[in-house]
Amino acid sequence: MSVIRLPGLVDAHVHLREPGYEYKEDFTSGTRAALAGGVVAVLDMPNSHPPTSTPERLADKARRAAAKAVCDVGLFVGATQTEQDAYLSAATQACGLKIYVNDTFGSLRIDTLALMHRLFRGWAEQAEGVGYRMRGAAQGIGPITVHAEELMVPACLALSQLYGTPLHIAHVSRRSEIELIRAAKERGVPVSCEVTPHHLFLSSDDLPRLGVRGDMRPRLATPDDVAALWEHLEAVDLFATDHAPHTLAEKEGAALSAAPPGVPGLETMLPLLLTAVHDGRLDIADIVARCAHNPRRIYGMPEPPESWVDVDVDLSWELANSGLQTRVGWTPFAGQRVYGRVEQVVLRGQVVYAGGQVLAAPGSGRVLFVEG
């Protein structure tokens, strides 16, 4: 047994489904899954029901998270076609602004230049008074994080350059995208990006085996796309799960075209990454940078004191649908042998997870950027 100590991890891209879809996940079950995965802070996406597109809804979500979460939670606000700028006055209380430029689960798709232009300009105007957290402003605002695929990547790049807004590209999945982002970074364009474990460890070749359990947005890409993500790992700032739980009944009961896209990921990210370390494809520093230091920098999240994760990196085990904390109780990685298991998680001096048990009580997590 070889236990190493990592900083508490951050998952900068999760869907905890509350309010509106608590039968899939809620702030308690979702943050319990986070702790089981060595994650002490999650950033929650705004495509709940109703979407987090007004200050009132952000406040409501914050109250729910404050009462129920067992790890720290930051909340995105989301742009909608109907509420337009309503989210702006809550900007400093959000971890960032999420824009869905491409199709996803829910109703937050933005697909006109007029609205996209307005969103970037409005976010930049909002920053004029307070600055951006990632640039050191204490009371500032976060980046604009986009679900942007293919040609929507350069579209967002141009808008962010025009207004000087920090831009984070979520779940990059294709060679074309990572190559463009790398070229932009090499030329000094300020942009960051993330890659999910499922896009690193699965490809379209796995679809016959996985069926709808391999369906998410962006979709699983070709083996060549996967190879490109590994090849350009230097340009990848974050690993984030896009934890997007749906019940198996929903996934498998519906007609294929109606099945909701998305897979859970909080509990499997760290073992999958540690297995890549075991296989010599990553080293521990790669993980610590992309799952702790970089997300805290990009979203301006201070590191909590006395917080860490102890991991037995030699322990080999099999990922399974049983024994998971996520309410939906399945993973697309079921059956896969991995190396490395979370033994203990400590958050602000409290043991919050140990021996396979979540020890933290609902409400012990903090709501970042909202609470003082």
Place this chain on the structure above:
Amino acid sequence: MSVIRLPGLVDAHVHLREPGYEYKEDFTSGTRAALAGGVVAVLDMPNSHPPTSTPERLADKARRAAAKAVCDVGLFVGATQTEQDAYLSAATQACGLKIYVNDTFGSLRIDTLALMHRLFRGWAEQAEGVGYRMRGAAQGIGPITVHAEELMVPACLALSQLYGTPLHIAHVSRRSEIELIRAAKERGVPVSCEVTPHHLFLSSDDLPRLGVRGDMRPRLATPDDVAALWEHLEAVDLFATDHAPHTLAEKEGAALSAAPPGVPGLETMLPLLLTAVHDGRLDIADIVARCAHNPRRIYGMPEPPESWVDVDVDLSWELANSGLQTRVGWTPFAGQRVYGRVEQVVLRGQVVYAGGQVLAAPGSGRVLFVEG
């Protein structure tokens, strides 16, 4: 009668349809229409059949133009999904590279980030040896001109900024687009754009009257979009016609969804613009900048010596389908009363058009960038 003298005009966006569609237009009929409109140089788009996507095809097109044209002609090369970089070795002989990012007539649509990235990078690499004409290089290459609507405008902006390629946005038609371009220009982004007379003088309100004769790409936009083009005229570098002739039989014989989009424009641009001068919406200097000086600067075209257009700006007449030089013999502006008519055109000291008659012989026009 009040005759004024203008420099010979340039129409930087025409489709002379040769080879492949000579029944619609050819280099003789199209350039005769140009002279009748006061235009002494046209830039011809690559979506002929076959498309102008290889050096051989550019050479073939140049031979045809050299034999048949009555005014000067520059030729675009076009990117295709199949021939990829084949056009590159002909770059210095083209007026520029045309990329169709949105739907149009023909087969030149480019819709993947990978290929778009490759085209901008490849064009920039090509410029490394020779420079860009608009930046003063004698043997350089031209801009990348894009048919890019809505979110494809910022997508192209980012790619052009990344590689420092001059970018020209063709036929801007919407408020969203001109507002973004204006914002980009105000922030120093090097980009130019053009607007067509039909997008300045017609709107979607004219569609019930025009039917398929008002169908082109980009489509006629809303009155608010039209108002935005006038409001932001300062950001409009060129007026260009997108002269895109189809026969009335094709337009009106096909099912509406199958009718080819596009309208002729060479012979009506100047009278329409002069009417706007008569109405106090433009002044002559606006026309000269956008139809002569700016296109010559953007495409690096020297001004021919002893060349001018004499226009009777007070003469009022009615645009009609009869008496046109374009082979298709119709205009969406038929029936409109206009002020200003071309009396005489002189090109390199020769009277090439006078009294309603084209006097130049086929072959008297030059093929720009190809001939010495």
